[in-house]
Amino acid sequence: MVESGRTPYRKIALGVVAAIVLAGIVATVVALRGGGTEVRYEVETSSGSAVMITYTTADGEIGMHRAETAEGTVSTPWSATVTFEEPASLVSVTTDTGDPTATGTCRIFVDDTKIADSSDTAGAMCEAQVP
Known part of the structure; x- marks a missing residue:
């Protein structure tokens, strides 16, 4: 039961990491384009x-x-x-x-x-x- 209790947290943690990586990529593209x-x-x-x-x-x-x-x-x-x-x-x-x-x-x-x-x-x- 302890293992199954951690699974949702692991999915949330992976989702948060993915969102942070995506935000970093978007910020880099915007910076390279000069914002316009x-x-x-x-x-x-x-x-x-x-x-x-x-x-x-x-x-x-x-x-x-x-x-x-x-x-x-x-x-x-x-x-x-x-x-x-x-x-x-x-x-x-x-x-x-x-x-x-x-x-x-x-x-x-x-x-x-x-x-x-x-x-x-x-x-x-x-x-x-x-x-």
Whole structure:
């Protein structure tokens, strides 16, 4: 009877140890990821410039890079990295080449894994759900 009385305690002890190990693994993964999701946006154009580039910022708003003057442009290739502390469900990046014959290309990476890629004339748009 003494043996059977210890069995539930042994199961509880094993459960507690398993929970502690799991918590340690989760804490390590979170620490290695820096506590947030890193999203990198990339834009290229065949002309080497764009009139405007827009992207989703860390607070879910729209960030924008555009020419300072009507005659100016934004140099490409262009990239920006944004760290989302809170989960982001949808991110996007777009480019307008300002030239109907130029090709625009955009890419979105999450933690260095490409999740979206698009090319089109006059500009491009990439949209993706963050895994």
